[in-house]
Amino acid sequence: MGELRLYALQRLTALVMIPLILVHLVLIVYAVQGGLTADAILARTRGSVAWALFYGLFVVAAAIHAPIGLRNVLREWTGLARRPIDRAMLAFGAILLALGLRAVAAVVGGGA
Amino acid sequence: MAGATLEVRIWRGGDEGAFCTYEVPARANQTVLDVVTEVQRGFEPSLAYRFSCRVGVCGTCAMTVNGTPRWTCRTHVKRVAADGRLTIEPLRNMKRVKDLTCDMDAFFDKWTRVGVFEGTATRHDPPAAVEPGTPERQAVDAAVQCINCAVCHAACDVVAWDQEYLGPAALNRAWTLVNDVRVADRRGVTLRAMGAGGCHACHSHGACMEHCPVGLSPTASIAGLKRTALGVLLKGR
Numbered sequence: 009m010g011e012l013r014l015y016a017l018q019r020l021t022a023l024v025m026i027p028l029i030l031v032h033l034v035l036i037v038y039a040v041q042g043g044l045t046a047d048a049i050l051a052r053t054r055g056s057v058a059w060a061l062f063y064g065l066f067v068v069a070a071a072i073h074a075p076i077g078l079r080n081v082l083r084e085w086t087g088l089a090r091r092p093i094d095r096a097m098l099a100f101g102a103i104l105l106a107l108g109l110r111a112v113a114a115v116v117g118g119g120a
Numbered sequence: 121m122a123g124a125t126l127e128v129r130i131w132r133g134g135d136e137g138a139f140c141t142y143e144v145p146a147r148a149n150q151t152v153l154d155v156v157t158e159v160q161r162g163f164e165p166s167l168a169y170r171f172s173c174r175v176g177v178c179g180t181c182a183m184t185v186n187g188t189p190r191w192t193c194r195t196h197v198k199r200v201a202a203d204g205r206l207t208i209e210p211l212r213n214m215k216r217v218k219d220l221t222c223d224m225d226a227f228f229d230k231w232t233r234v235g236v237f238e239g240t241a242t243r244h245d246p247p248a249a250v251e252p253g254t255p256e257r258q259a260v261d262a263a264v265q266c267i268n269c270a271v272c273h274a275a276c277d278v279v280a281w282d283q284e285y286l287g288p289a290a291l292n293r294a295w296t297l298v299n300d301v302r303v304a305d306r307r308g309v310t311l312r313a314m315g316a317g318g319c320h321a322c323h324s325h326g327a328c329m330e331h332c333p334v335g336l337s338p339t340a341s342i343a344g345l346k347r348t349a350l351g352v353l354l355k356g357r
Contacts (some may be wrong), residue, residue: 012349015320080321084281090316 014076021073028066053115060116067108075101126201128155130167131209134216139207140164146204152185152192156208156220169220176333179269183220184209189274191333211274213287227270230290234318235309239302248302256299263341264296265334272328272338284317288328288338291319295341298348307352314349322346 039049053059075097082093124146129139142159153171160167171181176194183192186200186207197206214222241248250257272288273279279287286294294313297303313319319342328338 011316011318011320012314012353015346016350016353084278 014079017072018076021069024065024069025073028062028069031062032066050115054117056116060112063112063115064109067105067112071101071105071108074104124204126155126197127205128159129205129207130156130159130164130220131216132164132167132219134218137216137219146197150197152183152190152195152197152200152206152208153181155197155206156183156192167220168218177267179267179333182211182269182271182274182333184211184274189271189331191269191271194333211270213274213276213279214270224270227273227287227289228268230286231268231293234286234290234294234312235297235303235305237297237300237302238304240304241302250301256301259299259341259344260296263292263336263338266292266336267334269333271331271333275327275331277325277327278321278323282317282321285321286313286317288322288342291322291345292328292336292338292341294319295344298345310345310348310352313345314352319345319349 038044078100079093079097082088082097083090086093125143126146128142128144130142131137132140142163144155144158144162147154153174156167156169157171160169169181169183171193172178173180174193176191179191181192182189184190185192185195186205188200189211190200192208200206208220210216210220210222214224214227217223239248252258252261266289268289270289272292276285276288278285291313294309297309298306298313300306303309322339322342324339324343326339329336329340332338
């Protein structure tokens with residue numbers, strides 16, 4: 009069941025991320041085209057529960073999705089044993105999650 | 121054709137070895153297996169290769185011909201060697217034994233690891249009545265004509281990358297068992313087919329389908345296994 013769960017989780021998180029990525033890209037274009045300053049962006053995001061949920065979900069999905077895919081790549085392209093790869097990928101996912109959530113906290117949290 | 125020759129490079133040795141080149145008479149109707157046989161009879165009596173039926177029924181004579189896995193008995197030279205050059209090697213993804221033969225144990229072990237036919241009926245029971253029009257039986261019919269030639273196994277990149285991967289032939293076989301109403305433990309086959317090295321490792325490249333001499337699609341069978349596996353996850357069945 010392990011492989012099946014990971015396979016399903018990878019697809020599920022991909023489904024979750026598709027709309028999030030689209031919104032994220034549009035947002036980047038909007039911010040750049042509009043010439044918004046960092047302060048102007050932070051003024052919009054600070055204290056916003058909606059943006060916290062949006063990017064929080066994005067970070068969680070990415071932290072699940074990326075290590076599963078990288079695990080397959082490492083299995084196929086390196087001769088490494090399965091267990092060290094699995095451990096490294098758990099750590100990789102944890103790092104992605106920590107860095108991502110820290111960034112979300114910085115953008116939506118109060119004055120940092 | 122008279123006087124024309126083919127330049128034939130043939131692998132000699134096991135995993136360690138080298139190509140030897142032979143000049144073989146070109147003939148109007150000539151399969152790659154004919155060429156290998158002519159080399160063995162005329163130039164190299166110690167050349168090792170396998171064949172049996174010579175007519176595309178047994179699946180014994182598969183080799184790598186100009187980089188592509190093929191049944192040599194069903195491959196005309198003129199179809200693959202327009203410039204008169206042939207390079208013949210054993211199938212990929214298996215240990216080479218000698219010259220053009222490889223050790224197929226790992227291939228057949230994977231085949232049986234995923235499941236063999238074990239029914240519920242005994243010889244005293246009447247033959248099972250299997251309705252041919254059901255979706256299950258049609259899925260079996262679409263996949264069951266495999267003759268274990270290992271061409272798909274040699275064509276598959278995931279097999280080359282991942283020693284544990286069961287491969288297209290074994291998973292195609294698993295799909296026929298999963299859909300066979302006479303099989304006693306269909307759930308067990310499904311669980312083995314979706315375990316480590318199972319259907320989820322497939323990238324759907326389609327090399328197996330592209331090269332299968334019988335025209336089967338192990339890719340479709342593996343996709344079917346993935347769907348069935350999701351059913352196991354969602355419904356617990």
